[in-house]
Amino acid sequence: MKSLEKLVRNGVLDINAWPTGKPIEEVQADLGLESLALMATNENPLGPSPKAVEAIQAESHKVNRYPQGPCTYLKRKVAAKLGIGEEMITFSNGADNCLRIIGYTFLNSGDEVVVGHPSFPVYGFVARVMGAVPVEVPLSNHIHDLKAMAEKIGPPTKLVFVCNPNNPTGTIVKRAELDAFVKALPDHVVLILDEAYFEFVDDEEYPNALDYIKEGRNVVALRTFSKLYGIAGLRIGYTLASPELTSVMERVREPFPVSRVAEAAAFGAVDDDEFKSKVLANNEESKKFLYAQFDRLGLTYPRTHANFMFVDLKIDAKKAAQSLLEQGYLIRPGTLWKHPTFARITFGTMEENRGFVTALAKVLGR
Ligand SMILES: Cc1ncc(COP(=O)(O)O)c(C=O)c1O
Numbered sequence: 001m002k003s004l005e006k007l008v009r010n011g012v013l014d015i016n017a018w019p020t021g022k023p024i025e026e027v028q029a030d031l032g033l034e035s036l037a038l039m040a041t042n043e044n045p046l047g048p049s050p051k052a053v054e055a056i057q058a059e060s061h062k063v064n065r066y067p068q069g070p071c072t073y074l075k076r077k078v079a080a081k082l083g084i085g086e087e088m089i090t091f092s093n094g095a096d097n098c099l100r101i102i103g104y105t106f107l108n109s110g111d112e113v114v115v116g117h118p119s120f121p122v123y124g125f126v127a128r129v130m131g132a133v134p135v136e137v138p139l140s141n142h143i144h145d146l147k148a149m150a151e152k153i154g155p156p157t158k159l160v161f162v163c164n165p166n167n168p169t170g171t172i173v174k175r176a177e178l179d180a181f182v183k184a185l186p187d188h189v190v191l192i193l194d195e196a197y198f199e200f201v202d203d204e205e206y207p208n209a210l211d212y213i214k215e216g217r218n219v220v221a222l223r224t225f226s227k228l229y230g231i232a233g234l235r236i237g238y239t240l241a242s243p244e245l246t247s248v249m250e251r252v253r254e255p256f257p258v259s260r261v262a263e264a265a266a267f268g269a270v271d272d273d274e275f276k277s278k279v280l281a282n283n284e285e286s287k288k289f290l291y292a293q294f295d296r297l298g299l300t301y302p303r304t305h306a307n308f309m310f311v312d313l314k315i316d317a318k319k320a321a322q323s324l325l326e327q328g329y330l331i332r333p334g335t336l337w338k339h340p341t342f343a344r345i346t347f348g349t350m351e352e353n354r355g356f357v358t359a360l361a362k363v364l365g366r
Helices: 002-007 024-031 050-062 072-082 095-106 122-129 146-151 175-183 209-214 243-252 260-269 273-296 317-326 350-363
Strands: 089-092 112-117 133-138 157-163 190-194 219-224 237-240 308-312 342-346
Touching (some): 089 243, 095 122, 095 157, 095 237, 112 122, 122 157, 133 146, 146 175, 273 350
Parallel strands (some): 190 219
Antiparallel strands (some): 219 237, 308 342
16 A cells, blocks of 8 residues: 555545446346346436437447537537527536536635535545545435535635435425525535436426526536436536636546437437426326335335435335345445435336335335
């Protein structure tokens, strides 16, 4: 280790590698499972948008050529849909990579980054990679506690992350509260509003980050094609921000961050209204079904606005997840977020949801 300390940047040895398990196919083969329902990573259970698949096939013949770095065609289309200028969008290989761009653009070593807990762990990861210091603020009643977060903002603060809806709880902060929070932000702070699950929210009081951006606030929004559009495996997401903030993020992004295939797929998917309606209908049906089933099983949960739920199983969730896996259902225990009796469950197809509930009832001895 001593020689590594001399080689690598300060702080790198304090970072843990991102936890990853065995390939899914191997897990399934080792357990001899005929099928495995993937309900752990908030993907789209209905597959990719068919329009994306068509576009991928057409583009596959052109992959000897580099992509066009800024994704100009896609940018035009998304900008027109959102009613904003193209100079307010930056595409990259997944919202995860947009978070890296945000880190490279804004964070100096020693800066503080205010994050909710439990929330999306990549915020703290990016902060640590940049030598910045994550300051965790516990959620209140499973919702971002904006008052407590505001109290942690001081001269060393550079970024504040609000995940809305929050991963893993599925909860949202409402417009009136966020309006007041944004208005009170000091000039040296940038608010990152992670809207990876934006399209799933159906609540009149849900704030849209674009409203703050249009007002000229220091706000960067994150969106992705991984969830609603079902192309997580292609890796494409984007930031929305003022032209000024976008222009500085454009300086630090990779030259060709999005593959030709990913850009083409997103270009196709974005117009696939039929697929979007199906996904949203499945999501609503799943939510209603799981609320009713969890109620029946006496389990508690915050109400969700996303494609997953955070449920208190009231037993050791790691053990429960293992038993569920052995029955063909992969879920994410709350251990990662220091919530050992909770689990995050991604909505499946209705068939998967029903099978999951039967398996869960067995684990709970009901
Ligand atoms: C809150 C949140 N932000 C960002 C991401 C990353 O999305 P992407 O697949 O575009 O990298 C995820 C993925 O699960 C997420 O849950």
